[in-house]
Amino acid sequence: MDQITNYLTDQWWILQVFIVVFTVLVVNFAQQRILRKVQKRLKLTATVWDDALVDAASRPLTLLVWIIGLTFAAEIVSARTDAAIYKAIDPIRDVGVITALTWFLLRMSRCVEKNIIKEKSTDDEPVDRTTVDAIGKLVRLSFIITAALVMLQTLGYSISGVLAFGGIGGIAIGFAAKDLLANFFGGLMLYLDRPFVVGDWIRSNDRDIEGTVEKIGWRLTLIRTFDKRPLYVPNSLFANISVENPSRMTNRRIYETIGIRYDDFNSMKNIVDDIKKMLVAHPEIDTDKILMVNFNTYSASSLDFFVYCFTKTTDWVRFHEIKQEILLKVGEIVEGHQAEIAFPTSTIHFQNQSLQLEPGKS
Numbered sequence: 550m551d552q553i554t555n556y557l558t559d560q561w562w563i564l565q566v567f568i569v570v571f572t573v574l575v576v577n578f579a580q581q582r583i584l585r586k587v588q589k590r591l592k593l594t595a596t597v598w599d600d601a602l603v604d605a606a607s608r609p610l611t612l613l614v615w616i617i618g619l620t621f622a623a624e625i626v627s628a629r630t631d632a633a634i635y636k637a638i639d640p641i642r643d644v645g646v647i648t649a650l651t652w653f654l655l656r657m658s659r660c661v662e663k664n665i666i667k668e669k670s671t672d673d674e675p676v677d678r679t680t681v682d683a684i685g686k687l688v689r690l691s692f693i694i695t696a697a698l699v700m701l702q703t704l705g706y707s708i709s710g711v712l713a714f715g716g717i718g719g720i721a722i723g724f725a726a727k728d729l730l731a732n733f734f735g736g737l738m739l740y741l742d743r744p745f746v747v748g749d750w751i752r753s754n755d756r757d758i759e760g761t762v763e764k765i766g767w768r769l770t771l772i773r774t775f776d777k778r779p780l781y782v783p784n785s786l787f788a789n790i791s792v793e794n795p796s797r798m799t800n801r802r803i804y805e806t807i808g809i810r811y812d813d814f815n816s817m818k819n820i821v822d823d824i825k826k827m828l829v830a831h832p833e834i835d836t837d838k839i840l841m842v843n844f845n846t847y848s849a850s851s852l853d854f855f856v857y858c859f860t861k862t863t864d865w866v867r868f869h870e871i872k873q874e875i876l877l878k879v880g881e882i883v884e885g886h887q888a889e890i891a892f893p894t895s896t897i898h899f900q901n902q903s904l905q906l907e908p909g910k911s
Contacts (some may be wrong), residue, residue, distance in 0.1 A: 566622045573618030577611055584610070601660035609653035612655040616645035643703045651696035658688050678747040682765065683740040709778060720805050729784070732768040735784030739765055744787070800835055801868040802858035803875060808851025813888035817844050821854055823882045828858050833871045836863045851891030 584607050591599045601685035620642040628779055663683040673880045714849050719809060745762055751772070760774040770787070790801040809817065825842040838859040848854040856879065860871050883890055 554580055565625050567909060569625065571623040573614060573622075576618070577614045580610060580614065589824070601657065601664055604658035605660050606653055609649045609656065612652065613646065613649040616642060616649065620645070640704055641875055644700050647696055647703065651692055654692045655689050656686055658692070661685075680726055680775070682747065686767065693892055716809075724833040729768065732783035734768075734781050734804060735786070736765060736767045737785060739770070739787060744792055745796070749794055751792055751794050751796070753790050753792050756782075756786065758790075758792075798863050800838055800861065801865075802857075802859050803872050804855070805854050805858050805876065806845065806855045807879060807883075808848055808853045808891040809888050810894045811850075811852060813886070816888045817852055817854065820883055820886050820888060822856075823886075824856065825880055827878055827882065828875070831875070833860055833862065834875075835859045845906040850894045 573746050585601055586598065591603060594600075620638050623638050662681055665681055688909055739745075747762050747765060749762050750760070751762060758772065758780065760772040762770065762775050764771040764777075766784075768784060769781045770784055772782060774780050808818065813820075821842050821844055825840070828840055828842065829836055835842070835858075839857065840859075841857040842854065844854045845854065858875075858877070860868055862868055862871070882892065
């Protein structure tokens with residue numbers, strides 16, 4: 550009986566480890582069920598911030614429970630053995646807790662970023678997604694750097710020494726990764742100068758770039774071309790090329806040259822006057838901008854006048870609808886004056902001369 554008691558006493562640590570691991574499983578299962586029920590209830594509320602908090606805490610909380618439980622079980626095992634590996638239990642627990650907290654903060658920052666964009670998108674004031682994205686990335690980078698420094702301090706390393714070494718090592722890294730740093734600072738300049746933001750249509754004739762900006766990263770900018778292909782452009786490239794941003798235009802321009810026949814010369818002035826009156830009265834033409842309709846050129850086979858004006862809309866589809874309407878009305882005005890729009894023609898004049906044939910020739 551004493552032998553059995555001694556054996557059970559010696560093996561009691563195994564039961565303790567089992568109890569700890571079983572408790573961790575139960576606690577983890579319970580917290581997941583509770584969080585699911587809380588999430589369902591919070592989705593019924595009007596605010597989205599409580600949903601973001603619970604969603605951000607779900608996975609880091611699971612990690613935290615397992616880290617605390619397993620390190621506690623490891624301490625029980627370490628009491629029965631002198632293995633050197635168990636001396637790392639406390640540092641592992643500290644690093645694990647910091648990792649779980651940092652993970653929670655990173656997930657929370659992403660949820661906050663999504664909620665800000667979602668809430669602002671429903672308001673009348675448009676949201677600047679580029680600024681929100683830049684601030685979110687800076688906040689997450691700050692969390693990661695702070696967590697790394699706290700981990701080093703927890704493990705017994707001097708932060709001042711690490712920072713000093715980082716200053717020296719940063720020079721070597723800068724030379725080795727100059728292209729990477731150039732793209733990083735290029736992305737930073739895009740966030741500060743904001744020549745374009747996410748959603749803008751941009752183009753550059755210097756590098757045959759044209760499309761809609763979908764994402765501005767720290768190294769690359771993703772542009773979706775009009776044939777729906779992704780185009781990845783290094784950020785440093787934008788410092789050396791000219792970029793046109795048609796999305797920020799205030800108006801779209803109609804500039805067309807139209808020719809009538811030389812036979813309709815007497816109708817030119819009336820045609821030009823009527824077209825100008827039509828443009829001034831058109832509700833989609835911005836009369837505060839330059840509006841010109843003038844006889845311009847004696848061409849080879851036509852009398853040319855030009856139409857120069859600006860639409861109020863900048864929408865590409867709506868612009869072409871308005872332009873089509875304007876051109877059709879111009880044609881109607883030309884026909885209304887019994888004139889015709891010219892097309893390339895050639896007129897050959899023969900001089901009348903008597904033709905004499907020599908005898909014997911035909």
